[in-house]
Amino acid sequence: MQARTLYSILLFGGLGFLCGCDRLPGKPKEEDRWKPPSEIKDFALLFNTNCRGCHSNGQTLSASISMNNPPYLAVVPKEVMHKTIETGIPGTQMPTYSDKAGGSLTEEQVNILVEGIYNWAKGHEAPTDNLPPYSAALGDAERGKAVFAQACASCHGSGGEGTKGKGGAVDKAYLSLVSDQYLRTVVIVGRPELGMPGFREYVPGKPMTGEEISDVVSWLASRREGPAPGQSAKTAEIAPKTQPSTPNE
Amino acid sequence: MSAKDRPITSSLVNIAMWVERRLHLVKIWKATAGHPIPKSSASWFYTFGSMTLLCFTIQILTGILLALVYVPSANEAYRSLLFLNYQQELGWFLRAMHYWGSNCMVVIVFFHMTQVFLWGAYKHPRELTWISGVVLLFLTLALSFTGQVMRFDSDAYWGIGIGAAISGRIPIIGAQVVNLLLGGPIIGSDTLSRFFALHVFVLPGAVIALVSLHLRLVLLKGINEYPTPGIQVHKGTYWRNYEEMLHKDGMPFVPNGIGKDLVANGVLLLVMVALAVFVGPKGPEIPADPAQVISEAKPDYPFLWLLSAAALLPNGSEVILFFVVPLIAVILLIGLPFFSNVGEKHYSRRPVSILVVMLTYLTIGLLTYAGITGPWSPRMEAWSGTPTKPQFITGRSPVELQGALLLQGKQCRNCHSVGGEGGQRGPDLSAVGARMNQPQLIRQVIQGGGNMPAYGNTLTPQEVNALVSYLVSLRPINTIPALNPAIPEKAERVSSGEPTKGAKTGG
Numbered sequence: 001m002q003a004r005t006l007y008s009i010l011l012f013g014g015l016g017f018l019c020g021c022d023r024l025p026g027k028p029k030e031e032d033r034w035k036p037p038s039e040i041k042d043f044a045l046l047f048n049t050n051c052r053g054c055h056s057n058g059q060t061l062s063a064s065i066s067m068n069n070p071p072y073l074a075v076v077p078k079e080v081m082h083k084t085i086e087t088g089i090p091g092t093q094m095p096t097y098s099d100k101a102g103g104s105l106t107e108e109q110v111n112i113l114v115e116g117i118y119n120w121a122k123g124h125e126a127p128t129d130n131l132p133p134y135s136a137a138l139g140d141a142e143r144g145k146a147v148f149a150q151a152c153a154s155c156h157g158s159g160g161e162g163t164k165g166k167g168g169a170v171d172k173a174y175l176s177l178v179s180d181q182y183l184r185t186v187v188i189v190g191r192p193e194l195g196m197p198g199f200r201e202y203v204p205g206k207p208m209t210g211e212e213i214s215d216v217v218s219w220l221a222s223r224r225e226g227p228a229p230g231q232s233a234k235t236a237e238i239a240p241k242t243q244p245s246t247p248n249e
Numbered sequence: 250m251s252a253k254d255r256p257i258t259s260s261l262v263n264i265a266m267w268v269e270r271r272l273h274l275v276k277i278w279k280a281t282a283g284h285p286i287p288k289s290s291a292s293w294f295y296t297f298g299s300m301t302l303l304c305f306t307i308q309i310l311t312g313i314l315l316a317l318v319y320v321p322s323a324n325e326a327y328r329s330l331l332f333l334n335y336q337q338e339l340g341w342f343l344r345a346m347h348y349w350g351s352n353c354m355v356v357i358v359f360f361h362m363t364q365v366f367l368w369g370a371y372k373h374p375r376e377l378t379w380i381s382g383v384v385l386l387f388l389t390l391a392l393s394f395t396g397q398v399m400r401f402d403s404d405a406y407w408g409i410g411i412g413a414a415i416s417g418r419i420p421i422i423g424a425q426v427v428n429l430l431l432g433g434p435i436i437g438s439d440t441l442s443r444f445f446a447l448h449v450f451v452l453p454g455a456v457i458a459l460v461s462l463h464l465r466l467v468l469l470k471g472i473n474e475y476p477t478p479g480i481q482v483h484k485g486t487y488w489r490n491y492e493e494m495l496h497k498d499g500m501p502f503v504p505n506g507i508g509k510d511l512v513a514n515g516v517l518l519l520v521m522v523a524l525a526v527f528v529g530p531k532g533p534e535i536p537a538d539p540a541q542v543i544s545e546a547k548p549d550y551p552f553l554w555l556l557s558a559a560a561l562l563p564n565g566s567e568v569i570l571f572f573v574v575p576l577i578a579v580i581l582l583i584g585l586p587f588f589s590n591v592g593e594k595h596y597s598r599r600p601v602s603i604l605v606v607m608l609t610y611l612t613i614g615l616l617t618y619a620g621i622t623g624p625w626s627p628r629m630e631a632w633s634g635t636p637t638k639p640q641f642i643t644g645r646s647p648v649e650l651q652g653a654l655l656l657q658g659k660q661c662r663n664c665h666s667v668g669g670e671g672g673q674r675g676p677d678l679s680a681v682g683a684r685m686n687q688p689q690l691i692r693q694v695i696q697g698g699g700n701m702p703a704y705g706n707t708l709t710p711q712e713v714n715a716l717v718s719y720l721v722s723l724r725p726i727n728t729i730p731a732l733n734p735a736i737p738e739k740a741e742r743v744s745s746g747e748p749t750k751g752a753k754t755g756g
Contacts, residue, residue, distance in 0.1 A: 005515035012519055026529025028334040028341050034402075034535050049634040053657045061642040063653035093651075093658030095633070162646060173714040174648035177655075194643065 038099075038106050043116030046109055054093065058120065061193055064094075065185065067117050071126040071198050072189040075134050078114060085110050089179055091230025132188055132199060132210035135181055139211060144219030147212045151202035155195075160223065175224035184217045282507075284468055285499035287491075289475035291506040294368065296513035297361035298467075303514045304354035305456065307521065308392075311347040312449065319399070321445035323438035323537070326401040330533045345525035348549075351393050353521055355551040358389050363606055366585075369594025370473035372482050376586035378466040381459050383582045388456050390551060395448035397549045401441055402533040407548045409436050409444070411555070415571040436537070471495070472502075476594035484591055553620030554613050561619070628672040632660040638668040641679070645722055652719025655712055659704065667723065675701055682724035686731040690717045 040046055047057055051067065058068025065072060085105070088096035097103035097110060105113070149158060152169065162168030175183075187208070190198035199208040208216075221228065269275060318337060320329045333340030362382065365371055371379035394412065398405045409431070416426040432439025471491055500506055531549065548556055558570055596602055628635075637653060645653065656662060656678075664674035685693065694713055697703035708716065721730050 005512050009515050009518055012522070024342075024526050024529075026341070026345055026524075026526045028529060030335065033331070033335070034533070049630050051633065052636050053631070053633045053662070054654055056636070060636040061639045062636065063642060063645075063650045063657070093654040095658065169647055171646065171648040173711040173718075174646075174651055176709075176711040177648075177651045177715055 037104060038109070040109065041112060043112050043119075046105075046113055047116060050097065050105065051113070056193070065189065065191065066193060068120045069189065070121040070124045071192075072185070073118055073121040074126040074128055075131055075188055076185070077134060078118065080134065081117065082110060082114050085113060089182075089230065091228070092177065092179055092182070130200075130207045130209075132208070132213050134188075135184065136210060136214050138180065138218040138221060139214030139216075141215070141219040141222040143212075144215035144217070144222075147208075147216040148219055151208060151212075152216070160220070170220060170223040172223070172225050175220060176226055177229060179229055180217055180221050183220050184213060187213050187216060281468060282503040283501040285495045286472045286502050286506045287474040287494050288498050288500055290472045291500075291509060292475055293509055293513065294364050295472070295475075296510045297357055297364055299510040300357045300514055300517050301354060301361055302460070303517060304350055304357060304521075305460070307346065307350045307518075308354060309453065311343055311350060312453070314343055315347055316449060321399075321441055323401065323441050326399065326441060327533055327536045330400060334530065334533075341530055342525055344530035345528070346521065347396075348530050349521050349524040349528070351396055352550050353517065353524075354389055355393055357517070358386050362386060363610075365473075367596040367599075367602055367606060368473060369476055369482070369596070369599070371586045372592075372594060373484050373487060373586075373590050375466070375470050375473065376590070378463060378470060379586050380583055381463045381466060383579075385456065385459050385463060386582075387579075388452055388459065392448065392452045392456070393549065393551045395444045395452065397552075398441070398444040399448060400531070400533050401537050403535040403537060404532060404547055404549070406436065406537050407556070408552070409440060411548075411552075411559075411571070414567065415575075418568055418572045473594075478593070478595040478597050480594070482591045482594060547620070550617065550621075554616035557616045557620040561616075622673075628663050631662040631671045632657050635662055635671050638670070640726075641667055641723065645719065648715050649719045649722050652715040652717070652722075655708075655716045656719060659708070659712075659716070664701070675699075678720065678723055680724050682721040682730050683728050684731055685720075687717060687721055689731075690720045694720075 040049075044057075047067070051057075052060070052062070054062055054064045056062035056066035056068060058066060084094070086096070086098035086103070087101065088094045088103075095103065097105040099106055148156075148160060152160070155163060156169040157163045160168060160170030162171075168174070186196075188199050190196040190201075192198065199213060202208055315333070318329050318333055318340070320326060330344070333344050335341075337343075365379065365382065394408055397408050398412075413427050413431060413436075416430055417423045419426055428434065430440070430443060431437075432443050474491065474494060547553065555570075559567060562570055593599055635657075637657075642650070642653065656665075656667070661678075662671040664672040666673060666677045666679075668679050669677065681690070691713060693701070694708065694716060695703065695705040704713075724730065
């Protein structure tokens with residue numbers, strides 16, 4: 001009895017080690033090792049801890065646009081992405097990340113993020129013909145209304161109030177929380193993962209032009225009450241809304 | 250085959266006899282390992298004592314090996330653990346054995362005590378055996394406590410902080426004791442040196458001394474016989490009966506009585522090795538840095554119940570938890586053999602003892618469980634890193650999507666999970682729209698309540714609007730939003746209070 005116990009201890013213990021100490025599950029792994037946040041150089045880790053809550057990495061859905069998104073990456077210039085991450089977008093939930101401005105990421109880490117995000121599009125590049133410019137001044141709201149009726153109303157309702165199953169795109173609280181650039185981005189690349197196509201597909205066979213996009217964004221922006229996020233003093237946003245809202249039709 | 254035929258054997262025997270005549274080893278053996286025990290005591294339930302000793306032996310051995318590498322200074326301690334984990338061949342295994350050995354030791358000391366309590370072994374004439382055991386329990390806890398400080402990472406801080414808090418409450422000399430423990434007013438290199446001295450010299454020394462006393466008492470006063478219900482302990486007759494029993498029905502501990510101990514210890518050793526191999530060592534986590542308060546630090550298993558008790562009890566009750574409760578526990582434990590010195594031993598005749606054990610295990614068990622799954626601290630990175638499951642994104646309107654973003658950006662998810670992911674400090678919000686209606690949600694967000702901060706000043710009316718419309722959308726498919734107030738009392742306050750204007754604006 002005693003001898004057997006002893007043997008089995010030796011046997012199991014010995015076996016455990018023979019299995020190769022490198023593969024034992026209890027052995028601490030290099031990636032579990034704590035590193036100061038500024039030393040994290042791994043793109044996936046950086047993205048998953050800093051961005052994934054709001055921007056999908058392609059594996060989940062997210063409330064804001066996905067970053068693993070070749071059509072988006074085809075249109076957004078690298079410098080803009082870099083700057084957006086560093087400074088954030090004032091007045092919206094997009095935070096400031098540059099450590100020089102009180103954020104948590106170093107310049108190098110922002111570079112790793114930008115490179116990593118663009119790498120997602122490698123080999124899946126979206127077509128670049130007829131590509132509208134990423135950013136542009138607002139267009140003509142009246143014309144934009146017509147564009148909306150043609151391109152967007154089927155899903156968002158003729159006045160943008162929303163249809164069954166699709167949300168209103170001119171909800172005033174919504175518009176006061178998003179920047180004009182974001183509206184433009186969404187019109188260009190859509191939210192394919194949620195069922196909104198991009199600029200090529202609103203009207204079959206006829207990609208939306210840069211001008212039309214400016215116009216429709218301009219119309220959306222004109223439906224906003226008060227300033228766009230980050231545009232002017234916060235008091236204007238918080239002040240009770242007394243003026244009648246802009247007439248609908 | 251006699252010694253005369255073999256010159257070598259015979260001279261070996263001569264040497265052995267020479268040593269024996271001087272050391273009287275046979276006599277010592279007979280008095281210790283060979284001492285007679287009642288046959289009934291060779292029970293599986295009686296193996297916890299030797300298992301505790303095995304744990305302690307392993308702790309000593311692994312501890313010595315660890316001390317070869319460990320540098321007890323604030324700057325080097327952390328690095329030496331990293332060296333053990335990642336460079337030193339099998340260094341991680343050594344750390345893991347020491348860590349799990351310590352956890353096992355605490356658990357098994359506890360089992361041992363429970364068994365001694367339930368089987369009435371603490372009664373006359375073994376009072377002092379019990380008391381030395383109680384002291385050993387506290388020494389074991391102290392070793393485990395000072396041991397986690399050796400890691401000198403963020404978790405270690407929890408231990409030092411609590412240690413300082415407890416000793417700071419000691420009347421009159423509190424401040425001096427804190428000073429003595431920390432080696433100054435703040436936690437630093439001196440603190441580590443002091444805990445190191447406690448952990449490797451003072452406490453193990455004390456344990457060795459008390460184990461010797463404990464074992465000596467076991468030999469002198471005998472192993473408890475396996476109690477029989479109905480048989481009473483009388484001070485006058487107990488010892489005579491016990492000796493008679495040994496005489497009639499006794500056997501030497503070694504070799505006859507040790508079998509089950511060996512098997513139990515073998516199994517324990519396997520369990521410890523398995524834990525070490527499969528789970529591995531703990532930490533080191535984030536390095537200790539006085540400038541950084543890490544709210545996610547957790548103590549080791551033996552003290553998790555303290556952490557959750559501290560978090561569950563209302564503010565200000567720490568004095569009771571850390572001072573009054575331990576004091577009462579010490580008095581009760583040490584006083585036990587005097588409160589119930591004679592009478593029935595068997596637990597079946599002592600229902601109160603069963604109740605006490607069950608209550609203790611339930612309390613510590615539940616508190617430990619709460620500590621393991623413990624939502625006591627917010628998850629600081631949840632807001633930017635925790636994704637939202639698809640079912641909480643699809644079908645949402647643009648303004649509801651903005652609400653989802655606000656739930657991230659305003660760091661609500663550090664405390665609240667959605668779909669089980671996120672902090673656990675507040676309730677899960679996956680179905681909050683089914684249990685709270687819009688005015689209630691607005692009120693909760695603006696005014697906070699319970700442990701939730703008020704957001705009235707940090708959110709614009711549009712943000713409240715978006716946030717609340719998202720929360721309303723958080724409900725099982727095909728259910729309507731909560732219409733009737735789920736909690737009448739809350740609803741009343743909402744209707745009497747002033748609903749925010751902004752929250753009503755928009756589509």
